[in-house]
Amino acid sequence: xxxxxxxxxxxxxxxxxxxxxxxxxxxxxxxxxxxxxxxxxxxxxxxxxxxxxxxxxxxxxxxxxxxxxxxxxxxxxxxxxxxxxxxxxxxxxxxxxxxxxxxxxxxxxxxxxxxxxxxxxxxxxxxxxxxxxxxxxxxxxxxxxxxxxxxxxxxxxxxxxxxxxxxxxxxxxxxxxxxxxxxxxxxxxxxxxxxxxxxxxxxxxxxxxxxxxxxxxxxxxxxxxxxxxxxxxxxxxxxxxxxxxxxxxxxxxxxxxxxxxxxxxxxxxxxxxxxxxxxxxxxxxxxxxxxxxxxxxxxxxxxxxxxxxxxxxxxxxxxxxxxxxxxxxxxxxxxxxxxxxxxxxxxxxxxxxxxxxxxxxxxxxxxxxxxxxxxxxxxxxxxxxxxx
Numbered sequence: 306x307x308x309x310x311x312x313x314x315x316x317x318x319x320x321x322x323x324x325x326x327x328x329x330x331x332x333x334x335x336x337x338x339x340x341x342x343x344x345x346x347x348x349x350x351x352x353x354x355x356x357x358x359x360x361x362x363x364x365x366x367x368x369x370x371x372x373x374x375x376x377x378x379x380x381x382x383x384x385x386x387x388x389x390x391x392x393x394x395x396x397x398x399x400x401x402x403x404x405x406x407x408x409x410x411x412x413x414x415x416x417x418x419x420x421x422x423x424x425x426x427x428x429x430x431x432x433x434x435x436x437x438x439x440x441x442x443x444x445x446x447x448x449x450x451x452x453x454x455x456x457x458x459x460x461x462x463x464x465x466x467x468x469x470x471x472x473x474x475x476x477x478x479x480x481x482x483x484x485x486x487x488x489x490x491x492x493x494x495x496x497x498x499x500x501x502x503x504x505x506x507x508x509x510x511x512x513x514x515x516x517x518x519x520x521x522x523x524x525x526x527x528x529x530x531x532x533x534x535x536x537x538x539x540x541x542x543x544x545x546x547x548x549x550x551x552x553x554x555x556x557x558x559x560x561x562x563x564x565x566x567x568x569x570x571x572x573x574x575x576x577x578x579x580x581x582x583x584x585x586x587x588x589x590x591x592x593x594x595x596x597x598x599x600x601x602x603x604x605x606x607x608x609x610x611x612x613x614x615x616x617x618x619x620x621x622x623x624x625x626x627x628x629x630x631x632x633x634x635x636x637x638x639x640x641x642x643x644x645x646x647x648x649x650x651x652x653x654x655x656x657x658x659x660x661x662x663x664x665x666x667x668x669x670x671x672x673x674x675x676x677x678x679x680x681x682x683x684x685x686x687x688x689x690x691x692x693x
Contacts, residue, residue: 317574322546323559324566324579332524333547334672340693341668341681346513346660351688352610355515359588359687360385360605362477364484366468366590367391367401369601369620371502372417373469377434380417382616384473385605390414390457391469392434395421399464401471402436402457413457432457465489467497467620485586488550492584500599501624503634506642507616510650512657514589514604514613515684520649521583521591521602522676524558530652534644540581547675552587552683556676585676587683593641598622598634600641611657617645667693 326332344351365384368391372380379392381404388404390413404412406425413423413432422439424431431440436457441447461479462471466489472479482489510517520526524545531537539560546557557580566572566579576582577596584592593600601618619638625631670677685692 316576319546319557319576320563320566320574320579323544323557324563326544326546327541327559327563332544332673333675335675335678336672338672339670339678339681341670341685342666342690342692343660343663343668345681345685345688345690346516346668347610349610351690352606354688355588355684356385356606361473363588364463364470364472364479364481365588366586366601366603367462367471368469369500369502369618370399370464370467370469370498371500371620371624372505372618373399374502375419377419377421378417379414379420379423379434381412381414386608387473388412389460389471390423392436394433394435398435399462399469400434400436401460401462401469403460403475405458406430406432407438407455407457408441466492466495467500485553486551488553488555488584488586491550491555495594495599497599497620499624500620500622503598503619503621503625503631504638505616505618506646507614508646508650509607509612509614510654510657511612512650512653513611513660514606515680516611516656516660517604517613517615517650517653518585518589518591519674519677519680520653521593522554522556522585522680523674525671525673526652527558530648531644534648535640536644536648543673545676546580547679549679554585554676554679556583556585557581558583585680596622597637600645602645611661615645615650617642 368380373391373393376393376395376397381390390402390404392400404414406413408430409427411425411427413425421434422431429442433439436459438452438455458475460471460475461477463479463481465481470481525543527537527540527542540558541561544559548555559580563579582594589603589605591602598619598621603616605614607614621634625634
């Protein structure tokens with residue numbers, strides 16, 4: 306699988322698989338339909354287990370490396386109500402800290418930018434961007450306190466494949482390569498570290514975070530939800546390839562011009578020219594690849610079983626070097642974000658209401674929704690939920 310979404314023979318084989326589905330007017334399918342009990346989405350006890358045993362014990366991609374690309378860059382973001390400070394120190398090493406002062410718990414950093422030090426707004430304790438405590442005003446009041454013992458709490462973190470990953474439990478270990486397994490070499494081939502960070506947007510929605518993830522695992526809904534946008538106009542509905550990688554998966558959604566390969570000997574067989582390639586990285590990350598960049602979408606629960614946060618970031622395959630290119634990327638991100646926010650997440654809260662208020666005992670997932678089935682089966686096994 307070397308060079309899986311770059312160029313080469315494997316590229317051609319993947320495109321050929323999709324073309325054969327289109328010719329045969331079919332899609333990759335699961336063996337049977339899947340019945341999912343409603344409590345899988347709406348039980349508060351299950352949501353608590355998801356957070357404590359999965360989301361706080363599994364490597365999460367916190368930010369793209371390109372968002373803090375230079376020494377002294379930093380960004381603060383909230384993950385499961387934890388304020389996280391992501392830094393790149395003067396030597397270029399990345400860190401993920403809990404953004405809480407060790408004195409009284411206020412937040413030393415906010416926003417993003419470039420800074421070598423962060424000063425708590427409460428009593429001005431100051432930390433270097435490698436987490437060490439630098440100064441304590443009124444030091445005589447803390448006689449016998451060793452500053453070396455009171456740096457910011459650093460979470461287990463690694464920088465791999467163009468992302469800074471962390472485990473949200475300080476007492477845990479992290480091994481991103483083990484987490485990704487056989488998907489790791491494929492992500493390496495895409496070369497996300499060479500991409501350029503452009504922008505992000507974040508919002509909340511009244512739908513289960515697992516239900517939100519499922520919107521990016523099937524094209525059955527494309528003509529009905531995305532009929533007026535480029536997704537509905539360019540991607541063939543109800544047609545996809547699916548490949549599991551352990552807990553993760555890859556999906557390919559062919560564009561309607563893929564059939565030109567039958568008649569145009571000069572047409573490109575590159576995967577990205579013929580389909581959208583979407584990875585689900587367990588548990589919460591979507592990487593939606595196109596010929597010009599990648600949408601990075603992570604979804605997390607937000608205080609109740611049927612409420613989630615959505616963070617939508619866009620990276621360009623060719624980093625912008627001038628204002629004209631940046632303006633072009635603005636247009637691209639505006640369009641793809643509108644499809645996510647105003648189309649997918651205009652519909653998904655209705656699903657959230659159906660889960661909350663439904664008096665039927667299960668949802669039914671079709672054989673053609675093979676990616677959704679894979680997601681559900683992975684989570685159900687982790688959670689001990691019985692499926693029908």
